[in-house]
Amino acid sequence: MTEHELAGGPGQGERFITCAKVSDLADGSMVGVTVEGRQILIGRMGGDFYAMDAVCSHLSGYLPKGRLEKGVVTCPVHGAQFDITTGRVVKNVGMSIRMATRREATDLKTYKVKVVGDEVLVAVNR
Numbered sequence: 001m002t003e004h005e006l007a008g009g010p011g012q013g014e015r016f017i018t019c020a021k022v023s024d025l026a027d028g029s030m031v032g033v034t035v036e037g038r039q040i041l042i043g044r045m046g047g048d049f050y051a052m053d054a055v056c057s058h059l060s061g062y063l064p065k066g067r068l069e070k071g072v073v074t075c076p077v078h079g080a081q082f083d084i085t086t087g088r089v090v091k092n093v094g095m096s097i098r099m100a101t102r103r104e105a106t107d108l109k110t111y112k113v114k115v116v117g118d119e120v121l122v123a124v125n126r
């Protein structure tokens, strides 16, 4: 992975790391990457790229193994759904699963994304 310092404006000094290639991500697809110990999902919708946590907040399902449809990522384990643009839960696990596991999904962290040439860069905090 390549590290870039992009200065200027809000977020000055953020560190962007190359995580994927534009040419490797078809429209509507997603991939999971590990950046400095964090598992991050990168998804493509048309010409736009988004990044959020790759691990489900319910019981750690690996979201890149799920589905991405119309901007919504569905967890492959119990079906919680997250908006890839905001990380917000749009559909939580069903009541029976909530009762059995005593947990529900919560919103996920999202990350800023920049595209430079064929590289998809994700901002990581210092």
Ligand code: FES
Pocket (backbone or CB within 6 Å): 056, 057, 058, 059, 060, 061, 075, 076, 077, 078, 079, 080, 093, 105
């Ligand atoms: S682990 Fe994702 S919905 Fe349960």
